[in-house]
Amino acid sequence: MSGRKNVTSHYHEIYAGWKSDPEGFWADAAREIDWFSPWEKVFDPDQDVYGRWFTGAICNTCFNAVDRHVEGGRADQAALIYDSPITGAKKSYTYAELKAEVVALAAVLRDHGIAKGDRVIIYMPMVPEAVFSMLACARLGAIHSVVFGGFAAKELATRIDDARPKLILSASCGLEPGRIVAYKPLLDGAIEIARHKVEHCVILQREQQTCELIPGRDTDFAVAVTRAKASGRDVACVPVAATDPLYVLYTSGTTGQPKGVVRDNGGHMVALKWSMENEYGVKPGEVFWAASDVGWVVGHSYIAYAPLLHGCTSVLFEGKPIGTPDAGTFWRVISEHGVVALFTAPTAFRAIKGQDPCGDYVKKYDLSKFRTLFLAGERADPETVKWAEQKLDRPVIDHWWQTESGGPMSQNPVGLGQLPVKYGSPGVAMPGYDIRILDDAGHPLEAGTLGNVVVKLPLPPGCLPTLWNADERFRQAYLEEFPGYYKTADAGFIDDDGYLFIMARTDDIINVAGHRLSTGGMEEVLAEHPDVAECAVIGMADAMKGQIPCGFVVLNAGVMREAGDIEKEAIALVRERIGPVAAFKSVVVVKRLPKTRSGKILRGTMQKIADREEWNMPATIDDPAILDEITEALGRKGIGI
Ligand code: COA
Ligand code: AMP
Numbered sequence: 001m002s003g004r005k006n007v008t009s010h011y012h013e014i015y016a017g018w019k020s021d022p023e024g025f026w027a028d029a030a031r032e033i034d035w036f037s038p039w040e041k042v043f044d045p046d047q048d049v050y051g052r053w054f055t056g057a058i059c060n061t062c063f064n065a066v067d068r069h070v071e072g073g074r075a076d077q078a079a080l081i082y083d084s085p086i087t088g089a090k091k092s093y094t095y096a097e098l099k100a101e102v103v104a105l106a107a108v109l110r111d112h113g114i115a116k117g118d119r120v121i122i123y124m125p126m127v128p129e130a131v132f133s134m135l136a137c138a139r140l141g142a143i144h145s146v147v148f149g150g151f152a153a154k155e156l157a158t159r160i161d162d163a164r165p166k167l168i169l170s171a172s173c174g175l176e177p178g179r180i181v182a183y184k185p186l187l188d189g190a191i192e193i194a195r196h197k198v199e200h201c202v203i204l205q206r207e208q209q210t211c212e213l214i215p216g217r218d219t220d221f222a223v224a225v226t227r228a229k230a231s232g233r234d235v236a237c238v239p240v241a242a243t244d245p246l247y248v249l250y251t252s253g254t255t256g257q258p259k260g261v262v263r264d265n266g267g268h269m270v271a272l273k274w275s276m277e278n279e280y281g282v283k284p285g286e287v288f289w290a291a292s293d294v295g296w297v298v299g300h301s302y303i304a305y306a307p308l309l310h311g312c313t314s315v316l317f318e319g320k321p322i323g324t325p326d327a328g329t330f331w332r333v334i335s336e337h338g339v340v341a342l343f344t345a346p347t348a349f350r351a352i353k354g355q356d357p358c359g360d361y362v363k364k365y366d367l368s369k370f371r372t373l374f375l376a377g378e379r380a381d382p383e384t385v386k387w388a389e390q391k392l393d394r395p396v397i398d399h400w401w402q403t404e405s406g407g408p409m410s411q412n413p414v415g416l417g418q419l420p421v422k423y424g425s426p427g428v429a430m431p432g433y434d435i436r437i438l439d440d441a442g443h444p445l446e447a448g449t450l451g452n453v454v455v456k457l458p459l460p461p462g463c464l465p466t467l468w469n470a471d472e473r474f475r476q477a478y479l480e481e482f483p484g485y486y487k488t489a490d491a492g493f494i495d496d497d498g499y500l501f502i503m504a505r506t507d508d509i510i511n512v513a514g515h516r517l518s519t520g521g522m523e524e525v526l527a528e529h530p531d532v533a534e535c536a537v538i539g540m541a542d543a544m545k546g547q548i549p550c551g552f553v554v555l556n557a558g559v560m561r562e563a564g565d566i567e568k569e570a571i572a573l574v575r576e577r578i579g580p581v582a583a584f585k586s587v588v589v590v591k592r593l594p595k596t597r598s599g600k601i602l603r604g605t606m607q608k609i610a611d612r613e614e615w616n617m618p619a620t621i622d623d624p625a626i627l628d629e630i631t632e633a634l635g636r637k638g639i640g641i
Pocket of ligand 1: 176
């Protein structure tokens with residue numbers, strides 16, 4: 001346990017206050033938001049799957065994130081700072097400038113027929129226009145769905161078919177260190193594959209690589225926005241119900257079909273606004289930086305919405321923690337822009353630590369404004385947390401959440417006064433979350449015992465009310481196994497002091513460099529290879545990325561081709577179908593897969609072999625010799641030895 005903490009923390013009192021009167025608690029928090037008209041009920045348990053927050057209220061998220069700050073004295077304060085070590089570009093937008101960009105883009109969208117409730121996909125790199133796009137949709141009451149740029153055409157097509165967008169906002173290219181990622185062929189490919197036909201695309205031409213526009217379908221982003229600005233048109237914020245969707249964000253499920261997590265307008269604003277001061281300890285006017293990507297939930301909540309709702313300056317960083325140009329980039333950004341809080345994934349710190357173990361770069365920059373480092377997205381290993389604490393000489397706060405929650409479920413809430421840090425634990429339950437540990441039969445487990453991490457219903461404001469067009473899938477995936485509770489699909493325990501420890505997923509999701517990926521989805525792709533009879537994918541430990549996938553394929557009888565060729569094709573197939581973000585670089589051709597007598601593939605045992613962990617022969621194994629074959633095959637690749 002680390003001794004660093006404030007003398008007093010209000011956490012226990014605040015949490016108890018929420019528990020005794022949840023509706024009163026959230027009604028108080030909701031007073032921080034400007035509503036066009038107030039709610040009839042703070043929470044209506046009878047609406048939709050498990051109830052809805054702030055029913056009857058009318059609001060607009062863009063108004064709260066942008067307009068009210070312009071009207072309320074922040075017009076000249078920086079709202080968004082774009083810093084791209086990849087291109088060398090730096091640009092700052094005040095709240096007034098942000099509003100001008102968003103209004104103009106909203107006019108462009110409206111000219112393309114976009115209105116309340118329409119879906120708009122945003123497939124963009126880390127440029128300010130991505131945030132303008134999200135806010136322009138919010139302004140019109142349109143529902144955005146941002147797709148991460150590291151996903152390939154097929155993944156984009158799946159999302160197009162599920163969200164059925166009228167329009168896609170995209171860019172000519174993204175920039176990865178040493179590589180230009182042409183987005184347009186991926187976009188065109190996805191539109192070609194998708195069954196749902198997209199009517200319009202608005203494309204941002206980036207100077208690093210422009211693209212051909214398709215006449216009649218594609219519009220040049222900058223040209224259209226410039227024209228809209230010149231016309232001086234105003235586009236007012238469209239009133240929406242608090243319960244109307246603000247966005248749908250797809251996240252990996254247990255199959256190749258991603259889950260469309262729905263976020264509402266009202267509850268989302270209330271929860272995020274509350275989190276900034278109380279959980280992150282950040283004040284309006286301060287600079288907050290989430291070094292993530294707008295394609296992930298962290299980017300939605302803590303690059304775009306929360307800092308802006310709170311009147312902060314948000315940093316949008318197009319770069320990597322290392323290699324753009326060096327392991328000091330984070331410290332350069334913090335010192336140059338006066339960042340008070342940085343939020344990133346532990347993997348970024350493992351990468352920095354790998355290149356700058358002594359923290360020499362840290363010493364080169366003035367970090368005097370910097371107060372706190374927040375880590376989430378994957379387990380923060382104590383080694384990395386301690387290294388960061390020591391090199392930065394500041395609190396390092398691990399916190400746990402999911403795409404589904406949209407904000408922290410468990411944290412050390414520095415804004416309420418820091419509690420002692422326990423290494424390996426992302427802290428205590430946040431108000432709104434009654435976190436329990438249950439055994440597989442749904443019985444409560446005592447402190448310290450590992451089990452299923454669940455949250456007692458109802459979920460608080462900001463959490464998903466359902467999945468896009470899939471109430472039944474929502475019930476089945478999250479609510480059925482433990483009646484009355486939301487299943488997080490994480491396994492962990494709570495200690496005697498109420499600290500949560502997250503140990504593993506209970507499904508086939510793996511976490512690669514803080515990115516959530518489905519091994520089931522990768523297996524579906526491998527199974528498409530014509531020579532593959534059977535396959536399995538596991539997540540194996542990786543020193544920098546936390547986990548990386550490893551595939552096993554069994555070939556069809558009679559296939560005489562070189563195993564090496566098939567392995568290369570399998571790797572290329574996953575990259576082509578899912579995208580480079582899958583980091584799928586290891587695959588082994590094996591004779592057979594180990595299974596139980598009932599035919600269940602023993603992925604857990606294979607993972608232990610790959611990770612050189614101790615393992616016991618599963619009692620139900622069909623043929624124990626297969627595990628020797630797996631060990632040998634992995635060994636030939638230098639894995640597990
Ligand atoms: N568009 C296109 N390709 C992308 C992409 C994007 N937006 N983002 C990543 N990729 C590609 C990368 O170029 C890489 O391709 P490669 O196999 O050809 O090298 C692949 O996807 C994997 O990317 P990434 O996971 O970023 O790994 P990396 O090896 O390039 O960098 C880290 C490793 C640790 C530096 C990097 O993962 C990182 O900065 N992580 C920070 C954590 C984070 O952002 N988490 C999100 C949730 S908080
Ligand atoms: P995502 O939906 O991409 O945010 O991924 C959510 C999953 O990441 C969780 O269910 C956990 O498995 C894992 N995760 C996120 N944050 C943490 C954390 N602080 N500690 C351990 N695991 C985490």
